[in-house]
Amino acid sequence: MEGCKDSLPIVISYIPVAFAFGLNATRLGFSPLESVFFSCIIYAGASQFVITAMLAAGSSLWVAALSVMAMDVRHVLYGPSLRSRIIQRLQKSKTALWAFGLTDEVFAAATAKLVRNNRRWSENWMIGIAFSSWSSWVFGTVIGAFSGSGLLQGYPAVEAALGFMLPALFMSFLLASFQRKQSLCVTAALVGALAGVTLFSIPVAILAGIVCGCLTALIQAFWQGAPDEL
Template sequence: MQSQTAHDTCTTTSRATFAEGIFDSLPIVIGYLPVAFAFGLSAVKLGFTPLESVLFSCIIYAGASQFVITALLSAGTSLWIAALTVMAMDIRHILYGPALRTRILSRLNPRKTAIWAFGLTDEVFAAATTKLVRDQRRWTENWMISIALTSWLSWIAGTVVGAVFGNGPLDDYPAIEASLTFMLPALFLSFVLAAFKRQQSLIFAVAIGASLVGVLLFSIPVAILAGIGGGCLAALLQPRPAELKEIKHEQ
């Protein structure tokens, strides 16, 4: 009996804590701050007030999609089209919750789950998945809330600083402002290059081609939706490696 109690106590104390979540979120924070700064700067330059820029990060909290929605709204696109475009870009987040739930063995608290589910970004999802894969027993909702909350606050903090600097202080330093404005395209390019593989070349080609047709014949929102739809369709229709081997074998 005493041995069992000691084992339970050891297991409880070894579970991930709220403080550990703050420490584990530091790599995410380091990545979020400069991009959030660039967003705050960009939003203010597009005509939004610093308060509106911060509210985007507080409520939408969608990373690159915030750049897109501010650009669309500043160009005169209707709110509904801008919202639908961003929803299409972020539809992958629907899968994050179920994907984590299949790995979580413990019972979840609905209130705590609602908190960390709001902050379930790509990076937080990756950190949580890594924690669950390594040792499911160490994962806790307190740790999850901590890493999600710290990441969200860092994104807001970066936006605040960017919005303040975009409201005048950087006017005398055009080179710095230009380099920060280029940060988002550079970030996207790094993602594309990192994800590009030979077997995915058809998907990239279809997505880029559909986007070009959309922007040349219609508008930027149509180009974004066409690129997303074309890439997804190409991924669904593209033969799997096993199927390709069978086709080559038959030939």
């Protein structure tokens, strides 16, 4: 129950964005059931907008899938990052359940909880927040897909604001778990991401930010640990 309660900020932001996805997918020619299928199985937030747009434009399934994988490569690091902070013993069956729902926002919420109070984190809490978030995303998609296309055409400002809700929520969770000693890593990640988006593309920027941040963290940890070993 605590996980479901803590998922409320995510649920509130997911429903309208998923609603917009459902509308957009049907506008691109996908059936309501196909739109809901994307949200149930892929469950990738902004990447769902990309893959539906690419498929509607005539791109092959493999090209669309590889593009989305490049955008979401950061998710490979979410599990190990959380595992390094978890002190409890994990159960494979439960871990598999919440790992599927490990989105940006769920990861940020879990990280914030582990930073504040490691011992209050549990897999049941994680399943609660992951399942509630996934359910709200599917629910929003169902409403949008079956409401008919073009419902937001007369409100372009509202449609644009919906796309900003997920990044804003993700940033709020990250700021809640931010510690001053992480400033150098965050700065390096921002510089890498900025260089990537300026010189190449958004997927490259995401990967560059991850690599720069991780390398800086490793160098910082080695540098701080070296005097102790000497």
